[in-house]
Amino acid sequence: MTQTALAETGPETPNVAAHARAWLDANLPGTLREDRLQDRAPTVPELCEWEAKLHRAGLVGATWPERYGGGGRSLRDHLDISREIGRTPMPESVNSIGKELAGPIIMAVGTDAQKDAYLPAILEMRDIWCQGFSEPNAGSDLAGLRTRAVQTSEGWVINGQKIWTSGASKSSRCLLLCRTGSVEDRHRGLVLFAVKTDTPGVDIREIRSIDGARHFCEVFFNNVVVPEADLLGSPDEGWAAATRVLSIERATNRMHRAWRFENQLRHLVRACAADPATRRLVETDYRRQIAAVSVDIDLLKGHVETLVGSLIDGNEIGPRGSLPKLFWSEAHQNFAALALEIVSQFPVTMSDDLKAVKQRMEDIYLKARAETIYAGTTEIQLGIIAKRILRLNRGA
Amino acid sequence: MTDHDLTPDDFTDTARAVMNACAGAGGTAARMSLLAEAGLPGILAPEAAGGMDLPLGFAVPVLAAAGRGFLAAPLLETMLLARAFAGVDDAVAADLAAGTTCATIAWSGAFDGTTGLVGAAPLAAESDRVLVFRTDGTAVLVSKGEGVEVEAAATLEVDRPEDNIRLSKAAGPELPAERVAQLKAEAQVLRAALILGAAEDCLDRASAYAQERVQFGKPLSAYQAIQHSLARDCLAVETIRNSIARSLSPHCATPAAAARATFVGAARLGSRVAESAIQVHGGMGFTWDVPLHRHLRMVKTLAAQGGAADLLEAVAAELMAGEDSEAEEMKRAG
Numbered sequence: 128m129t130q131t132a133l134a135e136t137g138p139e140t141p142n143v144a145a146h147a148r149a150w151l152d153a154n155l156p157g158t159l160r161e162d163r164l165q166d167r168a169p170t171v172p173e174l175c176e177w178e179a180k181l182h183r184a185g186l187v188g189a190t191w192p193e194r195y196g197g198g199g200r201s202l203r204d205h206l207d208i209s210r211e212i213g214r215t216p217m218p219e220s221v222n223s224i225g226k227e228l229a230g231p232i233i234m235a236v237g238t239d240a241q242k243d244a245y246l247p248a249i250l251e252m253r254d255i256w257c258q259g260f261s262e263p264n265a266g267s268d269l270a271g272l273r274t275r276a277v278q279t280s281e282g283w284v285i286n287g288q289k290i291w292t293s294g295a296s297k298s299s300r301c302l303l304l305c306r307t308g309s310v311e312d313r314h315r316g317l318v319l320f321a322v323k324t325d326t327p328g329v330d331i332r333e334i335r336s337i338d339g340a341r342h343f344c345e346v347f348f349n350n351v352v353v354p355e356a357d358l359l360g361s362p363d364e365g366w367a368a369a370t371r372v373l374s375i376e377r378a379t380n381r382m383h384r385a386w387r388f389e390n391q392l393r394h395l396v397r398a399c400a401a402d403p404a405t406r407r408l409v410e411t412d413y414r415r416q417i418a419a420v421s422v423d424i425d426l427l428k429g430h431v432e433t434l435v436g437s438l439i440d441g442n443e444i445g446p447r448g449s450l451p452k453l454f455w456s457e458a459h460q461n462f463a464a465l466a467l468e469i470v471s472q473f474p475v476t477m478s479d480d481l482k483a484v485k486q487r488m489e490d491i492y493l494k495a496r497a498e499t500i501y502a503g504t505t506e507i508q509l510g511i512i513a514k515r516i517l518r519l520n521r522g523a
Numbered sequence: 524m525t526d527h528d529l530t531p532d533d534f535t536d537t538a539r540a541v542m543n544a545c546a547g548a549g550g551t552a553a554r555m556s557l558l559a560e561a562g563l564p565g566i567l568a569p570e571a572a573g574g575m576d577l578p579l580g581f582a583v584p585v586l587a588a589a590g591r592g593f594l595a596a597p598l599l600e601t602m603l604l605a606r607a608f609a610g611v612d613d614a615v616a617a618d619l620a621a622g623t624t625c626a627t628i629a630w631s632g633a634f635d636g637t638t639g640l641v642g643a644a645p646l647a648a649e650s651d652r653v654l655v656f657r658t659d660g661t662a663v664l665v666s667k668g669e670g671v672e673v674e675a676a677a678t679l680e681v682d683r684p685e686d687n688i689r690l691s692k693a694a695g696p697e698l699p700a701e702r703v704a705q706l707k708a709e710a711q712v713l714r715a716a717l718i719l720g721a722a723e724d725c726l727d728r729a730s731a732y733a734q735e736r737v738q739f740g741k742p743l744s745a746y747q748a749i750q751h752s753l754a755r756d757c758l759a760v761e762t763i764r765n766s767i768a769r770s771l772s773p774h775c776a777t778p779a780a781a782a783r784a785t786f787v788g789a790a791r792l793g794s795r796v797a798e799s800a801i802q803v804h805g806g807m808g809f810t811w812d813v814p815l816h817r818h819l820r821m822v823k824t825l826a827a828q829g830g831a832a833d834l835l836e837a838v839a840a841e842l843m844a845g846e847d848s849e850a851e852e853m854k855r856a857g
């Protein structure tokens with residue numbers, strides 16, 4: 128399997144960034160702005176409508192082939208658009224698993240019929256995808272997963288349980304990793320499906336997370352029958368496809384991150400500096416620490432922009448995807464800890480601007496706890512770097 | 524092969540070989556002429572000054588090799604001076620590029636026109652000339668002699684010890700303020716390149732040692748605590764490398780801010796890698812003969828020469844002013 132689906136190099140479009148910026152400035156509804164005090168969280172239909180609009184404006188799926196509703200453009204254009212998306216205080220996609228994980232995987236291993244059926248539906252927000260990999264006994268050790276798929280005359284019959292499945296209760300399709308043999312087979316005999324979540328026997332239960340949200344879920348599969356047409360790739364290709372998904376997830380997914388961090392930092396600084404009650408916090412007390420966060424953001428941009436250049440040159444991501452993942456997750460946690468310390472010193476009586484920044488930073492702080500856990504924990508990334516980049520296991 | 528076909532990587536092997544030769548040479552002048560034989564001091568200077576007229580990116584592998592190889596010569600300074608004097612005083616630039624004049628820069632302090640002390644001049648005692656910054660932003664390349672005395676100073680550096688310069692007059696070829704500003708800006712990425720080489724060498728030595736040294740019946744590299752520490756060092760090295768690449772890329776929207784962050788980041792991350800390599804070596808790491816401390820000394824000295832702490836203040840000032848240089852750049856482009 129190659130990275131070509133990801134780095135598909137169409138022509139670079141001049142001024143794609145200027146278009147993106149102008150469009151976002153003109154079209155982001157006030158109710159979706161993360162830098163404003165909101166009385167309620169946006170609903171899934173509102174978010175779907177917004178994301179479908181982003182797609183029609185050419186800001187989503189830039190590198191996907193036009194045949195599937197994409198822009199047929201270069202990865203560099205995607206980077207240019209991502210910068211503008213990051214600079215705009217808008218919600219994270221409710222379908223990033225569809226757009227950034229399922230989509231590229233389907234392009235790599237799917238049949239033409241599957242591509243036609245699944246891909247445009249992702250960009251148009253008709254299908255929201257979730258990722259069913261982790262299980263109660265298979266987290267870091269993903270190859271220990273037990274959910275079984277048995278081929279029968281009616282199709283594949285699936286039994287087992289997934290957990291921590293983000294957005295499952297809002298999704299219509301699940302990128303599901305199962306095994307055909309026994310647990311002892313480890314990464315052999317793993318198989319990927321695109322399961323419709325309304326299939327009889329699929330039972331989804333939300334789990335409340337530390338930020339109070341009900342976003343990740345447990346998903347139970349009880350004699351769920353999946354048609355052959357929803358098998359992705361060949362039955363033994365599951366592990367190769369899964370590791371590819373994970374390296375994408377670590378390296379290129381949410382390419383806008385560095386610029387979103389910068390937007391969050393600038394929001395914090397701007398709001399504090401504008402208020403006499405909090406100005407001292409950013410201008411004096413935490414001045415150097417804030418500058419150090421800004422340096423980290425530039426260093427993160429270095430990882431992202433160099434990685435994009437390397438993909439355009441045709442290189443594989445492989446274990447090197449662990450480097451940006453480790454860097455962004457920890458840099459963001461450092462920022463979040465600093466931001467929380469600053470907003471925790473706000474006075475009791477606050478302007479709406481201060482309330483908005485306090486709410487945003489508290490939410491970021493809590494959500495950032497997950498960033499060193501999902502997409503492979505910090506310890507797992509360090510192990511990958513040690514063993515597969517530094518090759519320290521030789522002779523050990 | 525024309526210059527056009529060259530890539531920066533083509534210089535890595537040559538540079539490493541020259542650095543090895545320099546390690547065996549006696550004295551700074553001898554090292555400068557070895558470097559000049561390979562054309563390295565003039566790599567950035569225009570052809571009119573006898574240089575190769577290559578972009579800044581070509582100096583990166585050369586200085587990385589210098590950092591890795593403990594080069595005891597003011598190569599970074601000479602490269603920058605040969606480029607800065609070209610067009611201002613071609614004869615001076617040509618002497619620098621040819622390695623016939625050995626020059627350095629007093630990175631700290633500025634001369635107010637009457638009398639004073641400037642400092643942080645690597646290897647000034649063994650150089651013929653020293654660039655001295657003036658309080659008005661210009662600079663002058665003074666020759667040692669009357670009114671220009673080198674004074675020994677306390678210095679952390681072993682391979683490129685710093686000296687002070689006591690001045691009562693400052694005469695010589697001059698650089699206008701904009702050339703001085705450009706030289707200082709270019710020095711940031713080049714310092715990061717020296718740090719990159721030193722950090723790579725620290726990581727290589729620590730990884731090799733961890734695979735050799737056996738305790739509790741296993742090589743140190745079999746222990747997860749050691750693996751994770753080395754993995755973090757690997758991330759640090761790659762972060763420096765990628766940030767240098769980004770700040771020199773034609774696609775970078777904010778090269779000045781990127782270069783500043785590259786240097787500030789390299790100063791912090793490079794120290795981390797050297798400190799951690801010492802830790803992995805145990806008692807051996809604390810010995811004078813294991814050269815990790817020389818890398819650490821260089822990184823800390825470069826951090827001070829480039830004013831890493833002051834640069835952080837500049838970053839803060841821009842943030843407070845609400846300046847988003849990248850967004851401004853975009854608006855102009857759009």
Ligand SMILES: Cc1cc2nc3c(=O)[nH]c(=O)nc-3n(C[C@H](O)[C@H](O)[C@H](O)COP(=O)(O)OP(=O)(O)OC[C@H]3O[C@@H](n4cnc5c(N)ncnc54)[C@H](O)[C@@H]3O)c2cc1C
Nearest residue numbers: 258259260261266267291292293497500501502503504506
């Ligand atoms: C917010 C959130 C969203 C998620 N979304 C999804 C999703 O959509 N789909 C999905 O499939 N999964 C999802 N996950 C699951 C995630 O991938 C797992 O939580 C992760 O892989 C860790 O597995 P675990 O929770 O079983 O922890 P464990 O593997 O049990 O790890 C517990 C701790 O032990 C450490 N550890 C484990 N093994 C080692 C080792 N060999 N050496 C040293 N330390 C070790 C870990 O680093 C961690 O600190 C999500 C998780 C979170 C928090």
